[in-house]
Amino acid sequence: MHAVPSMEEPSVDNFWSGKTVVVTGAAQGQGAEEVCTLFELGAHVIAIDIHDAQSESWSAVRSRCTKDSGRLAVRRLDVSDEDAWAAFMTELGASGIAVHGLINNAGITLRKTVAETSAAEWRHVMSINLDGAFLGTHFLSRVMSDGGAIVNVASVTGLTGYFGAAYSASKWGLRGLTRAAALELANRNIRVNCICPGMVDTPMMRNANAQHDERKVRFFHKGNRQATPLSRGAHPGEIAKVAVFLLGPDASFITAADVPVDGGMTGGGIFWRIGKMTENL
Numbered sequence: 001m002h003a004v005p006s007m008e009e010p011s012v013d014n015f016w017s018g019k020t021v022v023v024t025g026a027a028q029g030q031g032a033e034e035v036c037t038l039f040e041l042g043a044h045v046i047a048i049d050i051h052d053a054q055s056e057s058w059s060a061v062r063s064r065c066t067k068d069s070g071r072l073a074v075r076r077l078d079v080s081d082e083d084a085w086a087a088f089m090t091e092l093g094a095s096g097i098a099v100h101g102l103i104n105n106a107g108i109t110l111r112k113t114v115a116e117t118s119a120a121e122w123r124h125v126m127s128i129n130l131d132g133a134f135l136g137t138h139f140l141s142r143v144m145s146d147g148g149a150i151v152n153v154a155s156v157t158g159l160t161g162y163f164g165a166a167y168s169a170s171k172w173g174l175r176g177l178t179r180a181a182a183l184e185l186a187n188r189n190i191r192v193n194c195i196c197p198g199m200v201d202t203p204m205m206r207n208a209n210a211q212h213d214e215r216k217v218r219f220f221h222k223g224n225r226q227a228t229p230l231s232r233g234a235h236p237g238e239i240a241k242v243a244v245f246l247l248g249p250d251a252s253f254i255t256a257a258d259v260p261v262d263g264g265m266t267g268g269g270i271f272w273r274i275g276k277m278t279e280n281l
């Protein structure tokens with residue numbers, strides 16, 4: 001029998017004080033927003049990215065996390081590197097730091113079809129998007145406090161068909177990893193959930209179509225907005241707030257779940273678009 005958590009949970013107002021959360025892909029975009037949101041709530045945040053700790057890529061994060069800056073630790077770590085994760089886990093264990101939360105946010109995109117994608121490109125996308133989340137969960141769950149939480153950042157492309165073969169497959173895989181980990185860690189009351197954002201205004205979104213001309217980039221963004229009932233993309237902060245909610249006490253009975261944060265894109269389905277097309281007939 002699992003222990004039933006006390007109904008007198010700490011309030012969100014002071015819940016994060018003294019708790020440590022690790023965020024991957026944290027230097028810019030959505031990951032940076034997650035870091036800053038947690039920091040502003042009072043958490044200790046270990047922000048991980050492929051960029052060196054002294055890189056200008058961290059400037060936006062550092063500029064927002066100035067008050068009590070000792071609660072922010074920035075470090076370079078390649079999420080696809082098993083040895084780096086093992087060393088990080090050992091370091092945390094030796095320091096006595098118990099991790100409360102992990103956001104597996106690191107990811108790259110590739111808008112190429114099955115026929116266009118090389119085997120090397122496939123492996124590269126998988127190594128970061130899926131292997132990185134697996135390795136983070138594999139190692140950090142060992143130094144995670146009972147009652148902690150993990151959030152994997154997937155995508156609406158992991159909920160439906162998408163032409164970007166490697167990217168979509170990696171995000172579908174994250175949903176499977178989420179469920180497997182949620183079942184395994186439930187006996188420690190560690191919850192594992194997955195968020196599935198739609199279009200988000202991040203550097204990755206803006207730069208992903210480098211192999212295409214500007215016209216195709218504009219068309220891709222316009223198409224995403226048209227496929228979204230709320231008719232826009234998300235601000236990174238809107239995604240970060242959902243991730244932080246799933247790590248926190250108000251989500252204490254949510255695990256093994258997929259949470260679309262997509263402005264209605266997947267929930268609206270094909271009939272929403274058909275309805276829009278017939279409005280002016």
